[in-house]
Amino acid sequence: MTTTLSPARTTGGKNEDRHRLSxxxxxxALSLDAMASVAYGPEAIVLVLAVAGGTGLGFTLPVTLAIAxxxxxxxxxxxxxxxxxxxxxxxxxxxxxxxxxxxSLVAAASLIVDxxxxxxxxxxxxxxxxxxxxxxxxxxxxxxxLGVLALVTGINLRGIANSARAFVVPTAIYxxxxxxxxxxxxxxxxxATAIAAAPAHAQSLETIGILLLLKAFAxxxxxxxxxxxxxxxxPSFRKPRVKxxxxxxxxxGGLLAVMLIGIAxxxxxxxxxxxxxxxxxxxxxxxxxxxxxxxYVVQFSTVVLLALAANTSFGGLPVLAQLLxxxxxxxHVFALRAERQVHRYGxxxxxxxxxxxxxxxxxxxxxxxxxxxxxxxxxxxxxxxGMVRHWRRTRPQGWHGKVFINGFGAALTAIAxxxxxxxxxxxxxWLIVVALPALVxxxxxxxxxxxxxxxxxxxxxxxxxxxPHRARVIVPVHSVTRLTxxxxxxxxxxxDRVEAVTVTHPGEEAAAKKFVEDWDRWHPDVPxxxxxxxxxxxxxxxxxxxxxxxxxxxxxxxxxxxxEHLWQRVLQNQRGAVLSRALRRHSDAVVCRMRxxxxxxxxxxxx
Numbered sequence: 001m002t003t004t005l006s007p008a009r010t011t012g013g014k015n016e017d018r019h020r021l022s023x024x025x026x027x028x029a030l031s032l033d034a035m036a037s038v039a040y041g042p043e044a045i046v047l048v049l050a051v052a053g054g055t056g057l058g059f060t061l062p063v064t065l066a067i068a069x070x071x072x073x074x075x076x077x078x079x080x081x082x083x084x085x086x087x088x089x090x091x092x093x094x095x096x097x098x099x100x101x102x103x104s105l106v107a108a109a110s111l112i113v114d115x116x117x118x119x120x121x122x123x124x125x126x127x128x129x130x131x132x133x134x135x136x137x138x139x140x141x142x143x144x145x146l147g148v149l150a151l152v153t154g155i156n157l158r159g160i161a162n163s164a165r166a167f168v169v170p171t172a173i174y175x176x177x178x179x180x181x182x183x184x185x186x187x188x189x190x191x192a193t194a195i196a197a198a199p200a201h202a203q204s205l206e207t208i209g210i211l212l213l214l215k216a217f218a219x220x221x222x223x224x225x226x227x228x229x230x231x232x233x234x235p236s237f238r239k240p241r242v243k244x245x246x247x248x249x250x251x252x253g254g255l256l257a258v259m260l261i262g263i264a265x266x267x268x269x270x271x272x273x274x275x276x277x278x279x280x281x282x283x284x285x286x287x288x289x290x291x292x293x294x295x296y297v298v299q300f301s302t303v304v305l306l307a308l309a310a311n312t313s314f315g316g317l318p319v320l321a322q323l324l325x326x327x328x329x330x331x332h333v334f335a336l337r338a339e340r341q342v343h344r345y346g347x348x349x350x351x352x353x354x355x356x357x358x359x360x361x362x363x364x365x366x367x368x369x370x371x372x373x374x375x376x377x378x379x380x381x382x383x384x385x386g387m388v389r390h391w392r393r394t395r396p397q398g399w400h401g402k403v404f405i406n407g408f409g410a411a412l413t414a415i416a417x418x419x420x421x422x423x424x425x426x427x428x429x430w431l432i433v434v435a436l437p438a439l440v441x442x443x444x445x446x447x448x449x450x451x452x453x454x455x456x457x458x459x460x461x462x463x464x465x466x467x468p469h470r471a472r473v474i475v476p477v478h479s480v481t482r483l484t485x486x487x488x489x490x491x492x493x494x495x496d497r498v499e500a501v502t503v504t505h506p507g508e509e510a511a512a513k514k515f516v517e518d519w520d521r522w523h524p525d526v527p528x529x530x531x532x533x534x535x536x537x538x539x540x541x542x543x544x545x546x547x548x549x550x551x552x553x554x555x556x557x558x559x560x561x562x563x564e565h566l567w568q569r570v571l572q573n574q575r576g577a578v579l580s581r582a583l584r585r586h587s588d589a590v591v592c593r594m595r596x597x598x599x600x601x602x603x604x605x606x607x
Contacts, residue, residue, distance in 0.1 A: 116317075177297050321346040421433065
């Protein structure tokens with residue numbers, strides 16, 4: 001007979017939706033990485049093209065337009081991914097459905113690496129901008145990085161909707177400031193401030209060639225990191241989730257394209273060149289707005305957004321980790337959600353790994369940047385190839401055009417992945433080349449382990465009906481006290497055969513004799529078994545006794561005192577913990593630990 005409990009009336013659905021994202025909230029919570037890339041994407045292009053002098057810098061706009069074209073392809077593609085995979089996962093979900101489990105693990109590993117590096121790079125970049133403005137803070141770089149990371153982590157532990165609300169204003173100020181720079185710069189005929197000249201050593205020029213342009217394109221593609229985050233976190237949106245996530249994806253693609261192309265036009269219009277100690281965005285802002293209040297608004301909002309861009313990873317990785325855990329590729333603990341729809345274990349993993357990277361790199365952005373954006377292009381490529389297969393399998397109206405768009409995007413992202421890996425391999429990129437297969441092997445090992453556990457538990461099969469067994473309950477004892485009495489009383493309620501067992505060691509014969517006399521005088525109607533161990537072991541003699549009786553249905557009830565105060569734990573002898581550990585490792589007995597609280601009631605915990 002099955003008893004079904006009727007759920008109480010609740011407004012849980014509405015409450016849960018309150019902790020999810022709107023379109024604006026999605027942009028604030030999941031697009032900061034992509035938005036902040038405006039601060040370093042155009043500069044990455046200029047740094048490469050500058051080696052060819054003014055002629056090379058003339059290709060800034062064409063290279064940016066190529067990146068904007070790829071951005072448009074990715075935006076359209078991920079808009080379709082959102083509709084096809086509303087449970088999130090992005091490149092992982094697409095690859096798992098259409099390219100197989102192994103390809104999906106490669107996509108997942110690339111996303112995990114990208115998310116962790118994004119947090120470390122974003123925090124380091126924000127702190128670098130701060131220490132550039134206030135050099136006296138330079139000795140505290142690592143502590144500042146960890147402080148910013150702790151702040152972003154703390155906000156996200158309160159829920160992704162809370163983080164979105166906290167970041168809406170900084171995001172709006174930043175986007176608005178960049179758009180003002182673009183509009184004013186386009187209207188202005190002459191720069192508001194003098195343009196700094198390039199240093200003399202920059203005049204050693206190289207010839208413009210396809211490899212130089214490809215390198216500039218690959219470097220500039222760092223501006224595309226974070227485009228996939230919305231597709232990865234569709235379940236974090238309010239209903240209708242797919243429609244809201246698609247709107248956020250399109251808004252992100254449009255805003256990012258306008259800002260990138262606008263900055264590229266101004267770079268060519270004002271003949272901006274890379275200058276030591278001055279960012280390209282800073283030069284463009286000065287040329288458009290001068291060195292007044294507007295200039296400092298742009299600079300300060302850029303610092304804030306760079307630091308907060310780490311939030312994109314906090315929105316994407318926990319959802320991805322949840323999917324991986326549900327598919328038995330990561331420990332199941334990552335699938336747990338707390339109040340406010342928070343994946344605490346995913347957030348904790350992200351924060352700890354990013355903190356380790358920041359400590360190892362001493363908070364230096366330039367140490368981390370060569371590792372950045374390699375993995376994300378692997379995910380982009382797999383996602384595009386998977387969507388090609390999706391269209392060819394489903395064949396909706398106009399599927400030929402969609403296949404062309406995704407196929408073209410796959411070719412572009414594959415080229416970018418190869419070029420970025422080749423150009424950054426010696427600068428630390430080899431670590432990513434090693435990390436990706438290592439992560440895939442780790443997830444394979446987790447999956448195999450869960451499969452073996454599932455086979456042992458006969459998951460998916462209907463077991464035989466349960467039948468009662470005669471149970472033997474063993475109670476370790478060493479004195480006659482109220483604790484012993486309550487333990488035996490609990491044991492008698494658990495099974496029909498109860499034995500008390502005591503272990504005696506050399507030099508304890510007198511104490512053992514007195515204990516037996518006390519036991520006989522007490523006469524609890526429970527047999528007492530005495531074990532002797534010359535090696536002064538505690539758990540092993542009990543394990544050997546259980547093996548000797550050959551009872552597969554044995555319970556061991558370990559009675560322990562639960563201190564009234566936490567500090568009193570240091571006064572305990574840890575006998576119960578030692579016994580429990582030995583029994584769990586070396587026997588099949590069910591271990592029950594009875595906590596005797598120093599209060600009027602007793603609580604039994606069966607672990």
